[in-house]
Amino acid sequence: MATTAFSVSLGVHTSAWCQRGGWFVNNAGWxxxxxxxxVVDTCATEVRSRALLAAARSSGYPGAPVVAALTHAHGDHVNGAGLVARGGGRVLATSAAAREIAAGPHTYPETFICCSGWGDITPPPAIETVAAPLSVSTGTVDVEVLPVPQxxxxxxxxVVWVASEGVLFTGDLLFHGMTPLALSGSVLGWLDALEWLEGFPAAHLVPGHGPxxxxxxxxxxxxxxYLRWLLDAVADVDEPDFDALHRQACQRWPHWAEAERHTVNLRVAHAETHDYPLDFTGTLEAMTSAAGGAPIGLDL
Ligand SMILES: [Zn+2]
Incomplete structure (x- = not known):
């Protein structure tokens, strides 16, 4: 493992599992x-996911059954879900995420190279779908698993909400100190979801990436x-100069890593505000070009 992983205690029973790095290096928790x-999310590789699960077991009740709540279908968050299932645990996700996870694992080999190897990241054989708010008791606290409305x-x-400890695991609704990624979503819907997120009286927010x-x-x-800037930048422009807008974004948020995502997000915002389907392959090619040429090396 090229980068470190460590736990942050956020209450008597709740911990974040923090990893630092670039693409495919995420936060999780338990x-x-x-x-x-x-367990909230898993990690991108077998090695990283095993480290997360071992830490979760050793910090509390080693014999307790594991229930993995997956915040969304991206591989950095779910590639270890098969380990949970094969270890006798349950796996929860929304129906849309479950379909995508089952079709995985998602490694995007044309866009990324993982030199360290993924390990066994076979998807779980079964996922319980969460269509409405679901409460899971740990025997000490109630954990709310809440589908995002849009x-x-x-x-x-x-998202996963631990009301008694004031901890909200937001998944990738929040990126903290790095460039968000809207490739698989909706900029407009994401803005609405952030307003919904503000309604939780959280003391601690665990973002999908960042501190x-x-x-x-x-x-x-x-x-x-940032999302409003994306919309403002393209909403009234028929043929945006995406390269120029990408440079503007890099100047506005100079400290955000993975800046190549700006060019993706601008294209998503333009497609959405002009009501045409995103050219997914072309957008990925533009991203790798912005990153200096394909494929992007993963530091896993
Ligand atoms: Zn994601």
């Missing part, structure tokens, strides 16, 4: 109890400002 350990980061997002935040960090507001 809520422990004697009846269940709820297409946002993807068409099948969910754990508090409301004072205004991560939600920062992502919303």
């Amino acid at each position: 809520i422990c109890g004697p009846e269940n350990t709820v 297409t946002a980061h993807t068409a099948g997002d969910l 754990v935040a508090t409301p004072a960090d205004n991560v939600t507001g920062t992502v919303a400002d």
Whole structure:
């Protein structure tokens, strides 16, 4: 593993599992109890996912059954779900995410190279779909698994809310200090979802990527400002100069890593505001070109 992973305690029973790095390096977490350990998301590779699951077991109740709640279908968050299932655990996701996970694993070999190897990332044989808010008791706290009401980061997002500890796992509705990615979702819907997110009285926000935040960090507001900028940049332009807009975005958010995502997000925003289907393959090619040429190496 090229980058470190570490846990951050956010309450008596709740921890975030934080990883630092670029593409496919995500945050996860868990809520422990004697009846269940709820794991929020897995990781991109078998090695990283095994480290997460071992940490979750060792920090609380080693014998408790594992319930994995997957915030969305992207491989960095779900590639370890098969490990959970084959270990006797349950896997939860929205129906849209479940369909995409079952068709995986998603590694996008034309766009990315993973030198370290993915390991066994076979999808889980079965996923329980979450169509409405679902409460899972760990035996100590109730964990709320809540589908996001609209297409946002993807068409099948969910969040995990631990009310008694004030912890909200947002999945990739929040990127903290790095460029968000709207390739599989809706910029307009994502803005609505952020407003919905503001309704949770959270003390701690665990973003899909980047450091754990508090409301004072205004991560939600920062992502919303960015999404509004995308829409403003393209909404009234028939044929945008995506290269020029990409450079503008890099200047506005100079410290955000994975800046090649700007060119994706601008294209998503333009397709959405002009009501035409996104050229997915062409958009990925533009992204890899913005990153300096395909394929992008993964530091896993
Ligand atoms: Zn994602």
